[in-house]
Amino acid sequence: MIEFIAQESCIGCDKCYEVCPEDVFDSTGGGVPEIARLDDCTSCRQCALHCPEGAIFVALLNKPMENLDKQAIIAQGRTTSYAKWLGWDKGTPPPGDRSGSHYDYKHRLEEKKGGGKPPDPADRVRRMLYEAKERNLI
Numbered sequence: 001m002i003e004f005i006a007q008e009s010c011i012g013c014d015k016c017y018e019v020c021p022e023d024v025f026d027s028t029g030g031g032v033p034e035i036a037r038l039d040d041c042t043s044c045r046q047c048a049l050h051c052p053e054g055a056i057f058v059a060l061l062n063k064p065m066e067n068l069d070k071q072a073i074i075a076q077g078r079t080t081s082y083a084k085w086l087g088w089d090k091g092t093p094p095p096g097d098r099s100g101s102h103y104d105y106k107h108r109l110e111e112k113k114g115g116g117k118p119p120d121p122a123d124r125v126r127r128m129l130y131e132a133k134e135r136n137l138i
């Protein structure tokens with residue numbers, strides 16, 4: 001789930017509020033959005049991917065992290081590491097992306113799935129991803 005918004009980095013653009021599919025945030029009208037419905041967070045990381053300031057940290061846990069060291073996480077670049085792994089720079093699609101960030105997200109996902117080739121039938125997760133892609137669900 002979302003662990004924190006780095007208040008010192010946030011510019012109040014409300015992008016996280018706009019993209020969150022679970023309506024976790026409340027807008028504060030130009031300030032740092034409020035994490036108002038933490039229990040609804042599914043750790044999808046869309047907020048962290050789209051934040052232009054890399055101010056959001058999401059952990060793949062279903063409860064808040066214990067002994068969370070916010071400053072260490074920021075210093076280690078972990079607020080932007082997932083975006084960089086996908087090839088985004090702080091949520092910005094790379095140059096040459098023709099169709100916007102959603103296209104790029106799908107493109108990167110496709111790469112991770114093995115370039116669109118049918119996966120090993122025994123690999124259940126990759127097979128489900130492949131089938132979902134084939135049905136244009138992702």
Ligand code: SF4
Binds near residue numbers: 002
């Ligand atoms: S990780 Fe996903 S569900 Fe959780 S706050 Fe961010 S956008 Fe919303």
Ligand code: SF4
Binds near residue numbers: 011015017031050
């Ligand atoms: S997307 Fe990032 S900079 Fe924009 S309001 Fe949310 S946390 Fe702040």
